[in-house]
Amino acid sequence: MKNVNEFKGKKIIVLGLARSGRAVALLLDKLGAEVTVNEGQALEESPQARELVEKGIRVVAGGHPLELLEEGFELMIKNPGIPYSHPMVTAAKSKGLPIWTEVEVASRVYxxxxxxxxxxxxxxxxxxxxxxxxxxxxxxxxxxxxxxxxxxxxxxxxxxxxxxxxxxxxxxxxxxxxxxxxxxxxxxxxxxxxxxxxxxxxxxxxxxxxxxxxxxxxxxxxxxxxxxxxxxxxxxxxxxxxxxxxxxxxxxxxxxxxxxxxxxxxxxxxxxxxxxxxxxxxxxxxxxxxxxxxxxxxxxxxxxxxFSGVRHRLQEVGTVDGIQFYNDSKSTNILATQKALSGFDNARVILIAGGLDRGNDLSDLLPDIQGLKALVTLGQVGPRLELLAQEAGVASHPAQEVVAATKLAFELAEKGDVVLFSPANASWDMYKNFEERGEVFLAAVKELAEK
CATH class of the missing domain: 3.40.1190.10 (Mur-like, catalytic domain)
Incomplete structure (x- = not known):
């Protein structure tokens, strides 16, 4: 680690914890900064916040009081997921505070x-x-x-x-x-x-x-x-x-x-x-x-x-009764699913797609789903995908959630076919994130393999 003195004695507020907030708070403390962490979760609900308190780092938990910014901070390190429209961030900007993510701090010591x-x-x-x-x-x-x-x-x-x-x-x-x-x-x-x-x-x-x-x-x-x-x-x-x-x-x-x-x-x-x-x-x-x-x-x-791929990103899961399964839960937009489909013969593909309906125009997907063996639809956007399938001349089958969709796709498939889970939509109508959604799919395939 490069010997850096620019943070020594500097009053810095870290907004939002998660893993990156915890890491940068510990690093800044090690570099001699006067660190205050502001975490929305209550202290008793955040093990990371309690850990920092035990290490002597100040944590203001359970909300984001704007008056905290009256304490003369010189820099804000913001969790990347917190939008710039957040009241604490807009208030910091109005005070002229530099607003960084932890990547910037880390790069200065490397x-x-x-x-x-x-x-x-x-x-x-x-x-x-x-x-x-x-x-x-x-x-x-x-x-x-x-x-x-x-x-x-x-x-x-x-x-x-x-x-x-x-x-x-x-x-x-x-x-x-x-x-x-x-x-x-x-x-x-x-x-x-x-x-x-x-x-x-x-x-x-x-x-x-x-x-x-x-x-x-x-x-x-x-x-x-x-x-x-x-x-x-x-x-x-x-x-x-x-x-x-x-x-x-x-x-x-x-x-x-x-x-x-x-x-x-x-x-x-x-x-x-x-x-x-x-x-x-x-x-x-x-x-x-x-x-x-x-x-x-x-x-x-x-x-x-x-190279066999990355978990949830066109991940080859395995074969069950001669049917290949691919987990592409990371495909949260139409382009990602278009690219996933480009690697297969549609005539042998049962596509599982759907999720949060953001009101996006689905018509761009029309040429890519033509010729599919079948489409299994999910989530809020499911009914619109069914209409798209009808326009493409593809048989569609609604399912309530990922496990049911996986079993249905397996039933529709024959030896030599591919079941491709590539939702083309975000997960938030049904699951916390695409990782959780993908793990549900992986577990469903494992269950099919064990029967």
């Missing part, structure tokens, strides 16, 4: 170079692909940020011989100032989280912040299949490398079924361990990162051919 990966879709899979390649090469990659462990918990302990790979959300990137990856990746930028961001333009700017501190000695990897990337690229000081499934570019690309880096064949796209065009894009991005790190082609091919 003396080595790191990899930062963001994007609307694919960032987790790309991060895990990079980690898999590094592991195959004999390295010990450290995952941090939006995946693995909070940066404030991990970065102070990482040695110079380890490579940090960080997945970063737009929520985290909105709260950085000096954060500086040596290699940055933006997998894609698509309208997302617009209930958090005031506009798509604000969301784009949040993602683009990943390269704000980059210099000509750094590398920025962008998606050449997106016109937006081409528009943004000239605005970066970093060396820009491109990945594309459509054309030969300065970087990594798909050519006659092969994944190619600057003219060097790496592997056949068909040999990737995970299906779908989107995973070809993710793999091309991971190839660019690891070639910049000097990894051998054979190592990359070996790792990517054995």
């Amino acid at each position: 003396p080595h170079s790191l990899i930062g990966i963001t994007g609307s879709n694919g960032k987790t899979t790309t991060t895990m692909m990079v980690a898999a390649i590094l592991e195959e090469a004999g390295s010990q990659p450290v995952l941090a940020g939006n995946i693995g462990f909070p940066a404030s918990e991990v970065l102070p302990e990482v040695g110079a011989d380890q490579q940090v790979v960080m997945e970063l959300s737009s929520f985290q990137l909105m709260g950085v100032e000096e954060f500086h990856p040596h290699i940055g990746v933006i997998t894609n930028i698509l309208p997302s989280h617009l209930d958090y961001h005031e506009s798509f333009e604000e969301y784009i700017q949040a993602k683009w912040t990943i390269q704000a501190q980059m210099t000509q000695d750094d590398f920025l990897i962008l998606n050449g299949d997106q016109a937006l990337s081409q528009e943004l690229a000239p605005g970066s000081k970093a060396q820009v490398l491109i990945f594309s499934t459509k054309e030969k570019v300065n970087g990594a690309y798909l050519e006659q079924g092969d994944l190619v880096y600057q003219g060097e064949r790496i592997m056949a796209a068909a040999d990737l361990g995970v299906p779908g065009e989107h995973n070809i894009q993710n793999a091309l991005a991971a190839i660019l990162v690891t070639k910049l790190l000097g990894i051998d082609n054979q190592v990359i091919e070996s790792a990517l051919s054995r």
